[in-house]
Amino acid sequence: MKILHIYIFLAFITVAVLTNAQSDSLYHIELHVTGSPLISYFEDERYPGAPDNSAFGYGMNFRVMWHPGRILAFGLMSGYLFIVEDEINMNYDKASARLNAIPLQVIVSMQKNDLEVGLGMGPYLLLSTIELGETAKGHRYELGLTFFGSYIFPIGGQVFIGPELRVLYLSYRGIFSLMPSITIRFNAWSY
Numbered sequence: 001m002k003i004l005h006i007y008i009f010l011a012f013i014t015v016a017v018l019t020n021a022q023s024d025s026l027y028h029i030e031l032h033v034t035g036s037p038l039i040s041y042f043e044d045e046r047y048p049g050a051p052d053n054s055a056f057g058y059g060m061n062f063r064v065m066w067h068p069g070r071i072l073a074f075g076l077m078s079g080y081l082f083i084v085e086d087e088i089n090m091n092y093d094k095a096s097a098r099l100n101a102i103p104l105q106v107i108v109s110m111q112k113n114d115l116e117v118g119l120g121m122g123p124y125l126l127l128s129t130i131e132l133g134e135t136a137k138g139h140r141y142e143l144g145l146t147f148f149g150s151y152i153f154p155i156g157g158q159v160f161i162g163p164e165l166r167v168l169y170l171s172y173r174g175i176f177s178l179m180p181s182i183t184i185r186f187n188a189w190s191y
Contacts, residue, residue, distance in 0.1 A: 028190040030065045030073075034164055036181030040083055043174030055084035059179055061166075063107055063120075075107040077120050077146070081168075083175065095132035101125065101170070105146060114153065114162070120146035124170055144170045150183050158187040 038057040045053065061079030068074075081101040088095045102125040109118025124144040130136045150164035166179035 026067075026190055027069050028067050029188050030067070030075075031186045031188050032061075032063045032065065032183055034061045034063075034079075034166070034179075034181045034183040035059070036164075036166070036179040038081060038083065038177055038179050040175055040177040043176070046084060046086060057082040057084055061103065065107065065109065067111070071110050071112050073107075073109045073111060073118075075109070077103060077105045077107050079103055081177075083177070090132065093132060095130060097131075098127075098129045100127040100129075101144075102127070103144065103146065105144070107146075109148075114160075115149075115151050117149045118147070120148070126170075126173070142170050142172045144168060150181075152183070152185055160185040160187075 036059055038059045040055045040057065042053040042055070046055070059079060059081040061077055063075050063077035065073045065075035079102070081103070083099045083101055085096065085098045088097060103120070103122065104125065105120035105122035107118055107120040109116050122144070123141045126140050126142055128138045128140075145168070147167040148164055150162055152160035152162035155161050161182065161184050164179075164181040164183040166177075166181055168177040168179065169175070170177075
């Protein structure tokens with residue numbers, strides 16, 4: 001939990017320092033699409049007797065950002081994350097358990113030239129599915145944080161592409177994930 005407080009403190013310091021820069025004088029709306037593998041670490045066991053606390057999955061996110069003439073931007077982010085799938089031995093049968101998530105977050109980011117750093121906060125809709133003959137599904141909302149940083153390169157007039165690193169934290173379940181990503185940005189509207 002201390003590391004979470006450190007990240008939030010660093011994010012606020014970065015915002016305070018970078019928002020003192022000059023304004024751009026151009027307002028614009030951007031669309032971002034990001035896809036990547038997902039490497040997750042669970043603070044607690046995923047299930048009793050789990051072989052380890054790490055898992056591999058994948059994710060895709062999209063966000064809409066509004067830049068009101070400064071390096072500071074505001075937006076919304078959602079997407080789909082496949083966090084883990086486990087095969088669990090139960091007596092003489094095997095059960096399959098999956099955990100997926102849908103983020104619904106408010107984003108604040110800073111862009112300077114081609115570098116962007118941001119923070120998202122809001123609920124994740126966690127979707128659990130267990131199959132053992134029949135299928136049982138459940139869901140719950142959980143507060144989560146997303147930290148991201150990207151560097152983009154122009155590939156057309158309004159289209160950019162580049163690497164992005166995401167760090168996700170789901171507080172209740174204690175899931176910490178890294179997403180080395182590729183992001184595509186499209187400047188949808190400037191005024």
